[in-house]
Amino acid sequence: MKKLLNLQTYLPLLFGIGSTIILIGAWWGISLLTNSEIPSPLMTWSVFNEMLATPFYDYGPNDKGIGNQLVSSLIRVFSGFGLGSLVAIPLGLLIGSSKTAFRLINPIIQILRPVSPLAWFPLGLLAFKAAEGATIFIIFVTSVWPTLINTAFGVASIPQDHKNVAKAYGFSRWKYITKVIIPFALPHIITGLRLSIGVAWMVIVAGEMLSGGVGIGFFVWDSWNALSLEKILSAILIIGTVGLLLDKGFDWLQKRFAFA
């Protein structure tokens, strides 16, 4: 009974309510200041509900439900991210375990990593002759780096103790990789994947604005052309929520694979 009355139990909930009030309050304030040029939370809410009522309708190439848009964005993100991880993890294992490989490849990483994802878009178009391929390509290029760097860092920071065990008991190269390197680096790899999926989700919106067709980024641009700011604000909320869920998913994975 005492527990139920304890303020500590409700604190997370109270803080959650508090931050919602701040967000909505600030939004409302801006809306009032701009004479509703920025739609108020209430106006957005009704459009938002309308959008969520029929998420998967499909009235031709330029008029699809928000659900369809999200699904095609997510497919692109996971394709690019998946391909990126397939390259980043093995390459990271290599760079982390070999000083020579690190010295050869690190300068390339340092040069390419800060490049804006959109700068790669024309190259993607050239290579794939299609906007779809180009979008997945820029996701691939930008989501490679965090996983690559974190994997390499994880492998490079294996404690001498673990290496000594492998040395003392004559582990084969394969056993060393599968029983020492990968298990030790796994939490670092997952951290890298978590950062990568975050970057990929940010890049997809910009990418789809360029590529057009279908997708959440295209939806934002299309809504701008239709001058529906309510839709844009709703899309922002949806993008934020999906991003949060992706992050939480990898957070769960991270905790799942953390060893004592």
Added chain:
Amino acid sequence: MTIHPISAPVDSASEFHKIQSRPASIEVKDISVAFKTPKGTFTAIKDIDLTIQKGEIVALIGHSGCGKSTLMGTISGMTQPTNGTVMANGNVVKGPGPDRGIVFQNYSLLPWLSVYQNIYEAVDSVFKGKTSAEKREITEENLKMVNLWPHKDKLPGQLSGGMKQRVAIARAFAINPSILLLDEPFGALDALTKGSMHIELLKLWNLDNRNKTIVMVTHDIEEAIFLSDRVVVMNNGPAATIKEIVDVRLPRPRNKKDIVHDPAYMEIHDRLMGLLFDKFSIEDD
């Protein structure tokens, strides 16, 4: 052989000389180890000669940083000597090998593998010719030997310090090495656990007919005397050398409670104290 009705010591002090006449297990010949540091070359140990017979238990004792672990490293093959050679079972040591089982200072279990897997992976990698059924049997046998079979599925993080050390010892025994190298094996354990671990170690050594050579690094005088046949006292580094080798001619099996009252024990204890300490009271300045 006559069977004594009461638990009289099975061995006599003269057994000690039999050990001395056994073949050499480890021969350290004129070893020096120097490390390159930013401040120049640091010589850890210098011109060390030491021969250890098969089945002998030898303790290396000295103050922290005196190079005991470095000397141990040259025997295990984890450290390459700058000068000189180490022979183990008649072969020059070039690196770690399955004839030498190592128990590290901080257990060095792989934290993501269960107790069972920690031992199995070592067994699997040393006994390449055996079938997996045989390897599983070896793993099981060794875990049961240290009474950890009920805990086989736990991760090292779920074990106490003493249990972790038993896993590490079981792993070293599991590859059936002729030489066991223990680097401050009981340093992190409390006094009570330490005492029972000493008995366990000697039990395992007895089970194997005292054929395994054991070299251990320690800075515990009582531990060194209770376990060993000889105690190697090292000078303080840098460029540490052997100060003196003290023979421990106490009959086995030794009794932890009674041994401390043995005049021979007290004499060895005093000798080691004298070698390791300059001051014995605040008045000795």
